[in-house]
Amino acid sequence: MQGIRVLFIGLALSAGLSGAQAQLAPAGRLLASNCFQCHGTNGKGPGFDAINGKSVGEIYTKLKEFQAGKEGNGIMAKHALGYTDAELQALDKWLSTQR
Ligand code: HEC
Known part of the structure; x- marks a missing residue:
């Protein structure tokens, strides 16, 4: 689990985000x-x-199951x-936008 977080922070940094932003929950696309x-x-x-393209909440519910x-x-x-509730x-939100 730690490895996944380190990978995300690494990706966020290489995408040009500031260190402060990289500590926030990564954007949906990155996750x-x-x-x-x-x-x-x-x-x-x-x-x-x-x-992709499901209604908001559908993927979240599946992932909780x-x-x-x-x-x-x-x-x-x-x-x-490997993911927090916020993640x-x-x-869920990002995938629902992918029609
Ligand atoms: C290593 C391959 C793998 C990865 C990586 C993976 N999945 Fe899956 N996913 C599966 C398999 C296999 C299934 C079929 C259900 C099962 O056997 O667990 C599945 C099923 C699902 C389903 C249910 C789909 C349905 O219509 O019932 C959802 C939702 C889902 N995955 C979301 C995700 C999300 C979101 C991620 C990334 C955070 C992800 N998966 C990453 C292999 C993967």
Whole structure:
């Protein structure tokens, strides 16, 4: 989990943000880039289920179910555990804009 945070801060810094900004929760797009290898660029596939363009709250609800171990085969459950609630909301919001 620590490794993921360090990676985000590193990405934020290399994107030219100031150190102060890098300490805030990363923007949704930056967080979502973690999902693209399996769900396609911007969540649009190909790969596992497309996760773009859903209504606000839908992805968040799914990710909370994954975190709670109520959904999936374990891959997403483990992945979802790496994010805070605010980060899950940022992911949800950004992915919903990707029509
Ligand atoms: C290592 C590959 C991998 C990565 C990375 C990954 N996912 Fe997934 N995702 C899966 C798999 C596999 C499933 C199918 C459900 C399961 O088996 O857990 C899935 C399912 C989902 C679903 C449910 C889709 C549906 O229609 O039921 C959502 C939502 C989701 N992922 C969101 C994300 C988000 C958001 C990220 C990035 C933060 C992400 N995933 C990163 C592999 C991945």
